[in-house]
Amino acid sequence: xxxxxxxxxxxxxxxxxxxxxxxxxxxxxxxxxxxxxxxxxxxxxxxxxxxxxxxxxxxxxxxxxxxxxxxxxxxxxxxxxxxxxxxxxxxxxxxxxxxxxxxxxxxxxxxxxxxxxxxxxxxxxxxxxxxxxxxxxxxxxxxxxxxxxxxxxxxxxxxxxxxxxxxxxxxxxxxxxxxxxxxxxxxxxxxxxxxxxxxxxxxxxxxxxxxxxxxxxxxxxxxxxxxxxxxxxxxxxxxxxxxxxxxxxxxxxxxxxxxxxxxxxxxxxxxxxxxxxxxxxxxxxxxxxxxxxxxxxxxxxxxxxxxxxxxxxxxxxxxxxxxxxxxxxxxxxxxxxxxxxxxxxxxxxxxxxxxxxxxxxxxxxxxxxxxxxxxxxxxxxxxxxxxxxxxxxxxxxxxxxxxxxxxxxxxxxxxxxxxxxxxxxxxxxx
Amino acid sequence: xxxxxxxxxxxxxxxxxxxxxxxxxxxxxxxxxxxxxxxxxxxxxxxxxxxxxxxxxxxxxxxxxxxxxxxxxxxxxxxxxxxxxxxxxxxxxxxxxxxxxxxxxxxxxxxxxxxxxxxxxxxxxxxxxxxxxxxxxxxxxxxxxxxxxxxxxxxxxxxxxxxxxxxxxxxxxxxxxxxxxxxxxxxxxxxxxxxxxxxxxxxxxxxxxxxxxxxxxxxxxxxxxxxxxxxxxxxxxxxxxxxxxxxxxxxxxxxxxxxxxxxxxxxxxxxxxxxxxxxxxxxxxxxxxx
Numbered sequence: 001x002x003x004x005x006x007x008x009x010x011x012x013x014x015x016x017x018x019x020x021x022x023x024x025x026x027x028x029x030x031x032x033x034x035x036x037x038x039x040x041x042x043x044x045x046x047x048x049x050x051x052x053x054x055x056x057x058x059x060x061x062x063x064x065x066x067x068x069x070x071x072x073x074x075x076x077x078x079x080x081x082x083x084x085x086x087x088x089x090x091x092x093x094x095x096x097x098x099x100x101x102x103x104x105x106x107x108x109x110x111x112x113x114x115x116x117x118x119x120x121x122x123x124x125x126x127x128x129x130x131x132x133x134x135x136x137x138x139x140x141x142x143x144x145x146x147x148x149x150x151x152x153x154x155x156x157x158x159x160x161x162x163x164x165x166x167x168x169x170x171x172x173x174x175x176x177x178x179x180x181x182x183x184x185x186x187x188x189x190x191x192x193x194x195x196x197x198x199x200x201x202x203x204x205x206x207x208x209x210x211x212x213x214x215x216x217x218x219x220x221x222x223x224x225x226x227x228x229x230x231x232x233x234x235x236x237x238x239x240x241x242x243x244x245x246x247x248x249x250x251x252x253x254x255x256x257x258x259x260x261x262x263x264x265x266x267x268x269x270x271x272x273x274x275x276x277x278x279x280x281x282x283x284x285x286x287x288x289x290x291x292x293x294x295x296x297x298x299x300x301x302x303x304x305x306x307x308x309x310x311x312x313x314x315x316x317x318x319x320x321x322x323x324x325x326x327x328x329x330x331x332x333x334x335x336x337x338x339x340x341x342x343x344x345x346x347x348x349x350x351x352x353x354x355x356x357x358x359x360x361x362x363x364x365x366x367x368x369x370x371x372x373x374x375x376x377x378x379x380x381x382x383x384x385x386x387x388x389x390x391x392x393x394x395x396x397x398x399x400x401x402x403x404x405x406x407x408x409x410x411x412x413x414x415x416x417x418x419x420x421x422x423x424x425x426x427x428x429x430x
Numbered sequence: 431x432x433x434x435x436x437x438x439x440x441x442x443x444x445x446x447x448x449x450x451x452x453x454x455x456x457x458x459x460x461x462x463x464x465x466x467x468x469x470x471x472x473x474x475x476x477x478x479x480x481x482x483x484x485x486x487x488x489x490x491x492x493x494x495x496x497x498x499x500x501x502x503x504x505x506x507x508x509x510x511x512x513x514x515x516x517x518x519x520x521x522x523x524x525x526x527x528x529x530x531x532x533x534x535x536x537x538x539x540x541x542x543x544x545x546x547x548x549x550x551x552x553x554x555x556x557x558x559x560x561x562x563x564x565x566x567x568x569x570x571x572x573x574x575x576x577x578x579x580x581x582x583x584x585x586x587x588x589x590x591x592x593x594x595x596x597x598x599x600x601x602x603x604x605x606x607x608x609x610x611x612x613x614x615x616x617x618x619x620x621x622x623x624x625x626x627x628x629x630x631x632x633x634x635x636x637x638x639x640x641x642x643x644x645x646x647x648x649x650x651x652x653x654x655x656x657x658x659x660x661x662x663x664x665x666x667x668x669x670x671x672x673x674x675x676x677x678x679x680x681x682x683x684x685x686x687x688x689x690x691x692x693x694x695x696x697x698x699x700x701x702x703x704x705x706x707x708x709x710x711x712x713x714x715x716x717x718x719x720x
Contacts, residue, residue: 056543057539057540057543058539058648058649059647059648059649059652061543061548061648062547062548062549062550062647062648063548064548065547065548066548217692218692218693219688219692219695220695220696222653223688224644224653224654224657225440225444225643225644225684225685227436227437227440227685228437228440228684228685228686228687228688228689229688229689229692231433231436231437231440231689232433232689234433245550245647246550246645246647246649249550249552249645249647250643250644250645253552253642253643253645254643257571257574258436258569259562259568259569274549275549275550277549278549278550278551278552278645279552280552280554
């Protein structure tokens with residue numbers, strides 16, 4: 001390539017040089033280069049390698065594509081730099097399954113020698129690699145919720161800038177009991193850990209403030225039509241749903257089609273802003289509590305949303321936002337260690353100590369388990385305040401600041417319970 | 431009472447939708463002797479094409495029914511092409527054909543993801559059917575009732591086609607005994623293309639009709655294919671009556687199973703399939719086209 005661009009005359013002159021002269025010349029050049037830069041600077045001139053584990057195929061792709069868009073929006077905005085270093089992004093598609101995640105994580109760490117990993121998306125993917133990233137000491141920032149990874153089975157190399165599965169549902173339970181004055185609620189969520197942990201968080205907080213759970217429904221992850229479940233909802237004054245992916249859409253439709261009118265509350269996936277363009281009128285009135293809201297009017301969030309619109313013509317949801325925030329955390333951590341991520345323990349300690357004030361999700365800091373302590377937003381879905389050409393909008397109606405994964409309970413007391421499950425907390429007489 | 435009524439009506443609705451999906455699946459299975467594993471993809475592609483037509487991909491916004499029919503015709507053409515260009519080359523090698531249909535289903539899923547993105551698309555109910563019918567304490571969406579009617583009309587049309595037309599007679603002969611059909615001068619390979627296109631078109635149509643209930647999203651194909659498989663194994667391959675009865679049975683099992691024994695919902699759904707395979711492998715109405 002280079003030779004082609006060289007003018008012919010010089011090329012000829014080059015050929016006439018003796019081999020010895022050429023060698024001497026090259027050696028001199030190298031020596032000069034070495035003299036000009038001290039050694040550590042050469043190490044840092046190598047790009048910072050950032051690995052992204054995402055899902056670009058299959059049913060989880062919607063969130064996975066948003067994750068990548070969030071990362072790229074950050075990198076484009078900063079011209080591919082973090083903490084003064086050039087960034088090299090290596091993106092891998094896990095296919096949304098644990099085995100694929102393990103393979104891709106190994107590729108990223110052992111072949112590409114990445115300095116940090118963003119992702120993966122789902123809790124079961126993260127669980128497949130948690131021991132491996134601990135062994136390899138690779139800082140990993142994921143959106144996956146699995147409570148215990150920052151609670152009873154913490155991983156020192158894991159940071160979560162999103163929320164533990166139950167984290168957003170705890171303020172939601174408080175809001176439902178104290179402000180919506182709900183007394184008797186039916187919960188419905190997918191029959192897997194993310195669903196159990198969300199509903200467990202809701203139930204604990206809701207009961208603490210005087211509410212009561214009438215029954216819990218657990219449809220399988222794949223449920224083409226939710227009507228049979230909606231038909232079981234009765235004898236209550238509210239419903240809490242914890243669906244993810246495209247399921248909230250179909251649940252809200254079946255719910256409206258069954259003629260039910262009780263208010264519905266949900267968490268970060270059930271009311272995600274990325275679904276706003278897909279929801280229909282049946283979702284109006286849905287109350288959600290989330291770690292990110294596109295409605296947040298701050299300089300940090302406006303810059304992010306505009307970047308997403310400019311680059312991808314897409315309204316960001318939580319997956320894009322959290323990945324963008326995770327990039328900000330890595331950049332701040334890298335800055336703190338002077339751009340040198342080679343000492344992994346030092347780099348990880350710096351990441352955990354990061355405290356930011358203006359990210360798209362508001363202020364960000366971490367507890368000693370590496371889980372976010374941040375603001376959570378309660379929003380009402382309606383037409384009011386709709387922007388960016390959308391018909392529907394999640395309008396913020398209350399914010400909870402400095403929410404920890406332990407909500408209002410002391411850490412010891414919280415951790416003494418088993419992790420939230422299908423049967424914990426148990427149903428009480430109601 | 432309301433609970434039972436609601437579930438009963440919904441069972442029939444869901445059964446109707448399953449019939450639209452599985453009638454073609456059953457005919458293809460019966461005639462070509464292969465489970466067409468792209469059938470779920472055809473359902474999904476029909477829905478995606480339909481939503482694009484609805485939102486004005488042709489420059490004009492079509493109404494719902496026109497979008498569903500044009501989407502179905504497009505999927506039928508895709509089906510015909512697939513049969514001509516891929517399956518035809520593997521004539522007689524049934525395992526290879528099944529594997530090809532499986533491969534194409536993965537490719538179709540990725541192409542849809544590229545074309546329509548990962549966001550779920552919700553399909554608006556046609557305005558004329560957006561209302562509810564109140565009966566006792568229960569409300570029934572008009573659209574779901576309309577789905578029952580559509581399924582009944584399609585079932586009748588298919589029955590007339592198979593029973594009263596020359597094409598129908600040829601299909602019946604082909605299902606019954608392809609060798610004999612060939613000997614008496616029926617061009618069975620041409621029949622394959624026609625039936626494959628017809629089945630694909632029906633699946634595409636079902637996708638759009640199911641749109642307002644299920645919405646369209648990546649993974650819809652994999653959600654629907656097992657249901658079609660259950661229906662056809664239950665009812666018997668190649669049998670129109672079988673897929674009709676099978677659809678209604680599965681519709682009831684699906685709805686009542688999930689409502690009454692949610693822990694066992696999938697167990698109950700697949701149990702009849704296992705029993706039929708063990709006790710009556712040809713299915714309830716296997717071997718009879720009508």
